[in-house]
Amino acid sequence: MAFEGLADRLQNTLQKIRGKGKVTEADVKEMMREVRLALLEADVNFRVVKDFIKRVTERSVGQEVLKSLTPGQQVVKVVHDELTTLLGGEQSKIAVNNRPPTVIMMVGLQGAGKTTTTGKLANHLRKKHNRKPLLVAADIYRPAAIKQLETVGGQLSLPVFSLGDQVSPVEIAKQAIAKAKEEHHDYVIIDTAGRLHIDEELMDELQKVKEISNPSEIFLVVDAMTGQDAVNVAESFNGQLGLTGVVLTKLDGDTRGGAALSIKAVTDLPIKFVGMGEKMDALEPFHPDRMSSRILGMGDVLTLIEKAQTNVDEEKAKELQKKMRDMSFTFDDFLDQMGQVKNLGPLDELLSMMPGANKMKGLKNVSIDDKQIGHVEAIIKSMTKLEREQPEIINASRRRRIAKGSGRTVQEVNRLIKQFDEMKKMMKQMSGMMKGKKKGGMKFPFM
Amino acid sequence: MSFLKRLKDKFTTQSNSASEKFKTGLEKTRTSFSTRVNDLVKRYRKVDEEFFEELEEILISADVGVHTVMELIDKLKDVARTRNIQNTEDLKSAISETLAGMLHKGEQDGRLNLQTEGMSVILFVGVNGVGKTTTIGKLAHQLKQEGKSVLLAAGDTFRAGAIEQLEVWGQRAGVDVIKHQEGSDPAAVIYDSLKAAKSRNADVLLCDTAGRLQNKVNLMNELEKVKRVIEREVPGAPHEVLLVVDATTGQNAMNQAKTFSQSTNVTGLVLTKLDGTAKGGIVLGIRNELDIPVKFVGLGEKIDDLQPFDADQFVYGLFSGLEDEEKAE
Numbered sequence: 001m002a003f004e005g006l007a008d009r010l011q012n013t014l015q016k017i018r019g020k021g022k023v024t025e026a027d028v029k030e031m032m033r034e035v036r037l038a039l040l041e042a043d044v045n046f047r048v049v050k051d052f053i054k055r056v057t058e059r060s061v062g063q064e065v066l067k068s069l070t071p072g073q074q075v076v077k078v079v080h081d082e083l084t085t086l087l088g089g090e091q092s093k094i095a096v097n098n099r100p101p102t103v104i105m106m107v108g109l110q111g112a113g114k115t116t117t118t119g120k121l122a123n124h125l126r127k128k129h130n131r132k133p134l135l136v137a138a139d140i141y142r143p144a145a146i147k148q149l150e151t152v153g154g155q156l157s158l159p160v161f162s163l164g165d166q167v168s169p170v171e172i173a174k175q176a177i178a179k180a181k182e183e184h185h186d187y188v189i190i191d192t193a194g195r196l197h198i199d200e201e202l203m204d205e206l207q208k209v210k211e212i213s214n215p216s217e218i219f220l221v222v223d224a225m226t227g228q229d230a231v232n233v234a235e236s237f238n239g240q241l242g243l244t245g246v247v248l249t250k251l252d253g254d255t256r257g258g259a260a261l262s263i264k265a266v267t268d269l270p271i272k273f274v275g276m277g278e279k280m281d282a283l284e285p286f287h288p289d290r291m292s293s294r295i296l297g298m299g300d301v302l303t304l305i306e307k308a309q310t311n312v313d314e315e316k317a318k319e320l321q322k323k324m325r326d327m328s329f330t331f332d333d334f335l336d337q338m339g340q341v342k343n344l345g346p347l348d349e350l351l352s353m354m355p356g357a358n359k360m361k362g363l364k365n366v367s368i369d370d371k372q373i374g375h376v377e378a379i380i381k382s383m384t385k386l387e388r389e390q391p392e393i394i395n396a397s398r399r400r401r402i403a404k405g406s407g408r409t410v411q412e413v414n415r416l417i418k419q420f421d422e423m424k425k426m427m428k429q430m431s432g433m434m435k436g437k438k439k440g441g442m443k444f445p446f447m
Numbered sequence: 448m449s450f451l452k453r454l455k456d457k458f459t460t461q462s463n464s465a466s467e468k469f470k471t472g473l474e475k476t477r478t479s480f481s482t483r484v485n486d487l488v489k490r491y492r493k494v495d496e497e498f499f500e501e502l503e504e505i506l507i508s509a510d511v512g513v514h515t516v517m518e519l520i521d522k523l524k525d526v527a528r529t530r531n532i533q534n535t536e537d538l539k540s541a542i543s544e545t546l547a548g549m550l551h552k553g554e555q556d557g558r559l560n561l562q563t564e565g566m567s568v569i570l571f572v573g574v575n576g577v578g579k580t581t582t583i584g585k586l587a588h589q590l591k592q593e594g595k596s597v598l599l600a601a602g603d604t605f606r607a608g609a610i611e612q613l614e615v616w617g618q619r620a621g622v623d624v625i626k627h628q629e630g631s632d633p634a635a636v637i638y639d640s641l642k643a644a645k646s647r648n649a650d651v652l653l654c655d656t657a658g659r660l661q662n663k664v665n666l667m668n669e670l671e672k673v674k675r676v677i678e679r680e681v682p683g684a685p686h687e688v689l690l691v692v693d694a695t696t697g698q699n700a701m702n703q704a705k706t707f708s709q710s711t712n713v714t715g716l717v718l719t720k721l722d723g724t725a726k727g728g729i730v731l732g733i734r735n736e737l738d739i740p741v742k743f744v745g746l747g748e749k750i751d752d753l754q755p756f757d758a759d760q761f762v763y764g765l766f767s768g769l770e771d772e773e774k775a776e
């Protein structure tokens with residue numbers, strides 16, 4: 001499906017690969033096909049995707065991934081890491097001119113969200129940095145654009161400088177800065193009209209506004225829903241004006257936002273802020289890691305993988321997997337596994353993070369109580385070695401003894417043994433699913 | 448008669464300023480696209496994997512979307528196989544045929560559904576900043592020129608300055624605007640506009656709405672309410688629900704089309720900002736998956752920068768460079 005996350009897709013790919021025991025370079029290639037599709041569906045420019053895949057393939061065919069027990073997850077991690085690195089750090093700082101006012105110019109295509117962002121930025125400067133910005137209405141073309149900025153200014157109780165729509169933007173900028181000096185505004189934010197990057201006349205006008213106002217920042221405002229053309233727009237604006245940063249708008253929508261990566265890749269400009277709504281306080285710093293997860297469509301699964309990686313002993317996991325397959329899973333393994341799971345954190349939280357977990361019938365109604373785990377542990381520890389290895393031999397008198405030894409009731413012991421049986425069955429099913437191609441199959445991080 | 452020949456004929460008999468305008472607007476799109484296809488054809492003499500790979504890239508770079516592209520490529524591979532086409536030159540017309548076939552399904556589907564008797568109501572919907580208000584201004588002008596009496600409803604009561612923006616367009620087109628105050632209930636404005644349109648015997652009522660992202664459930668509910676008011680007040684209305692899509696938009700446009708269709712039963716698309724370098728290829732996928740036709744294209748910010756969409760013309764625009772070469776042979 002179009003919006004399946006990368007993690008899910010790799011999972012499916014892996015199901016085909018699994019059972020062969022080893023992941024080959026060809027398998028990595030297959031996985032990269034999925035990565036490519038995911039990125040293209042997220043609107044990352046196809047050239048950027050190409051370069052990216054090359055880099056990630058190189059890293060993925062490296063030793064660490066192929067030898068790993070969880071190559072699929074390793075690939076997701078490599079992809080995610082690379083994406084995050086490419087997207088750059090968190091940098092929401094705004095330049096300050098040592099001779100005020102500091103001028104910020106807002107530029108971009110029509111309908112990108114410049115006026116709204118101008119208001120948000122002013123609000124941000126005032127609230128977070130205690131500044132006194134002056135808003136400048138330099139969009140003399142779009143009907144009622146000035147009125148829009150005036151309304152925004154009114155909502156924020158911030159002054160808006162305007163000379164109507166019969167005076168050139170260059171003149172407006174000039175007079176606005178003079179006024180800002182006079183009235184001791186430390187920031188001037190110029191809202192310019194939306195224009196196409198190929199409109200020479202209007203791009204020329206922007207250059208003139210730049211010359212006269214000597215801005216410390218020129219922000220390109222880009223709609224997060226932009227497709228393949230984002231690279232042309234960003235490259236062109238940057239080439240003609242020398243931008244200093246990017247603001248990504250409308251990220252509160254359901255777009256994957258691959259444009260962020262495209263723009264970063266071709267301009268190397270920092271993405272400073274993201275717009276998260278129509279309200280004036282809906283401006284947030286850019287988080288590269290969240291953005292990569294979003295582009296890859298995979299929610300919280302990374303946190304999960306990270307947790308699993310730091311806490312799970314790979315040798316043990318391997319052994320466990322084998323046992324699951326041939327049904328030789330014992331109470332000792334159970335105890336062992338529980339110990340590992342406990343290291344991962346609260347169980348329901350873990351389950352909720354797992355892609356596909358909600359699709360699994362067996363798991364849906366299991367509510368997991370951490371306190372209960374302690375009881376289970378006590379019961380198992382009261383079993384003899386033989387009982388743990390061959391649970392079939394646990395008859396009624398053995399059950400009574402175990403109950404006494406653990407301080408739990410016989411009913412609880414019965415319930416655990418029953419659950420253990422069921423779990424074994426489920427595991428067999430699951431390892432079957434992992435080998436087969438059946439959809440909806442899933443894999444615990446510790447398997 | 449070959450497909451391109453047919454298109455050519457269509458053009459010469461039409462040869463009015465409208466088609467010229469459309470062509471100029473598409474000039475950049477066309478040159479870059481057809482130049483690339485031509486390059487491709489020159490570079491690869493043989494129809495092979497590599498050729499298809501690059502064709503795939505060209506289509507993806509036009510925002511057609513991977514799924515649609517893969518479908519298209521499969522179709523073309525089929526065509527190449529069954530017609531035993533080995534020379535890339537011979538595949539050119541198959542490429543444009545396949546694309547046009549996807550967009551063009553009937554004579555009617557590009558046309559606006561206007562009532563011959565009584566009032567027609569058109570509802571405009573879409574995400575923020577795509578060009579709804581501008582398109583309404585342009586369409587009002589066009590309908591007025593056709594001799595119709597037109598009324599505009601200022602249904603965007605949310606965005607600052609939106610009402611004033613529509614009023615400016617009303618003045619430009621010479622049509623009245625029914626409005627309430629900023630912040631008021633959009634359904635109430637629409638209700639009043641319907642009443643006014645009825646009492647004035649207007650031919651067409653164009654209803655503006657606030658831009659909204661399709662994942663905002665409460666805002667989509669609000670839109671449904673607006674539509675219900677229209678349905679209740681005028682039987683058979685709205686006669687068109689036009690989803691305005693910015694050509695710069697990538698794959699999210701598919702989500703927009705899906706979700707807006709679910710809540711307002713979209714009957715057509717307006718593809719705006721085609722005067723830029725973006726190609727709006729997503730409409731292929733939308734047509735393919737949801738069967739929503741494109742009715743208009745926006746080619747600029749001026750009042751006459753709106754043109755009816757014609758699938759053949761669109762594809763002709765994309766491939767006219769190919770056609771010239773065919774003629775020269």
Ligand SMILES: Nc1nc2c(ncn2[C@@H]2O[C@H](COP(=O)(O)OP(=O)(O)O)[C@@H](O)[C@H]2O)c(=O)[nH]1
Pocket residue numbers: 110111142194196573574575576577578579580581582658691719720721722723744745746747748752
């Ligand atoms: N270049 C170009 N700009 C357009 C086109 N249609 C609308 N715009 C511009 O896009 C911006 C947003 O348009 P608007 O009608 O306010 O969008 P709305 O929020 O959907 O009502 C304005 O600056 C319009 O002038 C078009 O076809 N081409």
Ligand SMILES: [Mg+2]
Pocket residue numbers: 579580581603609655656657658
């Ligand atoms: Mg509007």
